[in-house]
Amino acid sequence: MIEWFIYLAFLAFSIFLIPGRHKKYAAAGGWVFLVAGFLTEVPEYMTLDNILYPALAFLSLPFLAITLWNIFRDNSLVFQLSRAAAVAMLIFMPFTFVPLLRDTLIATVVDQAVWLLNALNYHTDLRAWNILFRNGYATEIILACTGITAMAIMLGVAAGSARITLKQGLLAVLIVVPIIYLLNILRIVVVFIAWSDQWFAFLPDPTGTSEFGPGYASFFWAHNVFMELLSVVVLIGIAFVLFRIIPDLAVFARDLTQLYLDGIRSFVKWLESTCRAQSVM
Structure with missing residues (x-):
């Protein structure tokens, strides 16, 4: 099943590279399909007793949530990350196809x-x-x-x-x-x-x-x-x-890391406030 998700992710990221108002939707689709494909492989990784990939697969869920949130806020850092993913898939997919x-x-x-x-x-x-x-x-x-x-x-x-x-x-x-x-x-x-x-x-x-x-x-x-x-x-x-x-990459990595850390902190704060509200009720 992962093959279909990877193909769909490749298609979405390829469309993302084409200029137009559709870019955010294509980027979102690419990340959703990529993470979905990753998650479908968890049972296979477990049968192979691989520790790293299942852990990364589950960590990809909060990553996906933060990514999608910022895509639809037109965040330039996430668009740059999506461009990197698109280029990576363009390099990798010919060896699959x-x-x-x-x-x-x-x-x-x-x-x-x-x-x-x-x-x-x-x-x-x-x-x-x-x-x-x-x-x-x-x-x-x-x-x-x-x-x-x-x-x-x-x-x-x-x-x-x-x-x-x-x-x-x-x-x-x-x-x-x-x-x-x-x-x-x-x-x-x-x-x-x-x-x-x-x-x-x-x-x-x-x-x-x-x-x-x-x-x-x-x-x-x-x-x-x-x-x-x-x-x-x-x-x-x-x-x-x-x-x-490429010095720009260091700046990009720093800013992107901060973006995701801020996203995690915001989620934790929201979770804490929700729990407090529920306890009051």
């Missing part, structure tokens, strides 16, 4: 991950064109494993700046794409070695399931905890580099 692009990217990532594994003397076989196999453990590489989502988001953030220059844009691409791509290859390699060599077998398996085979704790801790946290740190680091290259 075009099987040749998707499969080529996955195959390239798989080939380079296998090359690095073998170069490090962790000899790895392919059970299929996108399935790594070693020591009886297998890992399937899908589009989400290629780093394209993170690249699209970071490039969208950079392109969202209203006053970005060609030089700044090129520098952003040269920083974002190679760094995320190479670090993602390294992430795949480390997770696969941790999984196939059972690095974290001494840690508990919080899933309490054998659905993915014995020794799943190593994969869980390597992929769903340590590498997820490290990925967040890396993206924050890249964001700070982009702030140095």
Whole structure:
């Protein structure tokens, strides 16, 4: 079901990029469809024992409420954020729409991950064109494993700046794409070695399931905890580099953060006043 929501979000954000009085409605639709798609994936994330994405999915609800409120108040910060989301989707969606692009990217990532594994003397076989196999453990590489989502988001953030220059844009691409791509290859390699060599077998398996085979704790801790946290740190680091290259982005990030913090405070105050009114009654 998420595919339909993503397609609708892509359509809405694409329409948003077209000048006209419809922009606020297109932006609102884009965010609603995007968050709805995110929420529909929560059960899937839970079956995969992913901690980060379900948390982000639920946090997206207050984010959506504040975003919609400010869209219909013609807030320029939220329009800039919507432009960033639109650009990110324009970068990402061709890899979803075009099987040749998707499969080529996955195959390239798989080939380079296998090359690095073998170069490090962790000899790895392919059970299929996108399935790594070693020591009886297998890992399937899908589009989400290629780093394209993170690249699209970071490039969208950079392109969202209203006053970005060609030089700044090129520098952003040269920083974002190679760094995320190479670090993602390294992430795949480390997770696969941790999984196939059972690095974290001494840690508990919080899933309490054998659905993915014995020794799943190593994969869980390597992929769903340590590498997820490290990925967040890396993206924050890249964001700070982009702030140095495109100073307007730093101002935008500061003002946008303040906007959402103010929105949360306003909601809390409204909730408190409502509760007090109810208690008086």
